[in-house]
Amino acid sequence: MNKTIPYGRQSIDEQDIEAVVEVLRSDWLTTGPNVESFEGTIAGFVGAANAVAVSSGTAALHAAMYAIGIGPGDEVIVPPITFAATANAVVFQGGIPVFADVDEDTLLINPERIREKITLRTKAIIAVDYAGHPCDYDALRKIADEKGIVLVADACHALGAAYKGRMAGSLADLTVFSFHPVKHITTGEGGMVTTDNPDYVKRMRMFRNHCIDADFRQREEKGAWFYQMVDLGYNYRISDFQCALGMSQLKKLPEWIQRRQEIAAVYDRFFVEQKRVRSLQVNPNVKHAYHLYVVRVDDRDGVFKALRSNGIGVNVHYVPVHLHPYYKQKFRYGEGLCPVAEKVYGEIISLPMYQGLTEELQDICLQQLKALRRTLDGENEQYAK
């Protein structure tokens, strides 16, 4: 057989399929009752007043940048160790993503580095809960309040995570989630922004529908055909059957996070013995949602090649965003901007981590890792060729 074990994948059961089919048989395929229900369910789950569902996590980031009024020349502070979409959303609105380096032990944005990057043009911070570990929101809140800037959380890795007992989704002014199949729960493609701010909600609901002002009273006055586009928006709508899938998936999330934590504990125990491997630090005041399980190894490229050629679908999250050719050319960014991220980038590898990874499958991963013991342990080095 020898099928590759991926680093992440979705779980879909018969309940999920039934939930989708039921909507396909109904009157609403898009923007129907399931969109609102999904928004309400997610808002309730994370403890936010409101949620706005959109067509992807990227659309959710873009909507958040629109909601807070990011425009040409505005600076938004982002970490370099994230998916490119975090920074791209700033550029979509004409803003400038300013990279603040990460903490070496957690790979989360470092509050000290944020302070150094704040200027009179800084409008917001986007904190990324890398791997599913919430950032230090007390420190971030303090900076945001002191400087009068907006705190946005990219919690695409962190649905179900918590910081000091508070859920991801209620820790920042706006929080973004993704429902791509590799994330905790999926709608195929999909995203959500949670917030307590009713003005942001109004702006994002318009933005996902071409910024068409749906003021019904105005329509009645001028005739039923009348509508106005008041700003430039997009079609970022999510369909009704996707939201039905999302609600069905969400029921299983607590159980799935528990399974992810068990898998992480098995890896943790294994790597304690390996002298040349560093697991990422987990702070005591968080509930880690383990979207990813990332370790640092000296010979990352060698380990990557060996595991890939033996059916373990390891990956690297992420190429530091400021090193992509687009960012080098457009903003004149490059090597040396974020030294910690650049160094750690050469060492990180993401191991298989998803709720469907059985004990047997994880065992196969561990067997392959054991075969690399010389590289990972450093003992018996004298015998290594």
Ligand SMILES: *Cc1c(COP(=O)(O)O)cnc(C)c1O
């Ligand atoms: C997945 C992800 C996104 C983008 O979400 P999509 O739904 O794929 O558009 C943004 N930021 C981070 C950190 C992500 O992991």
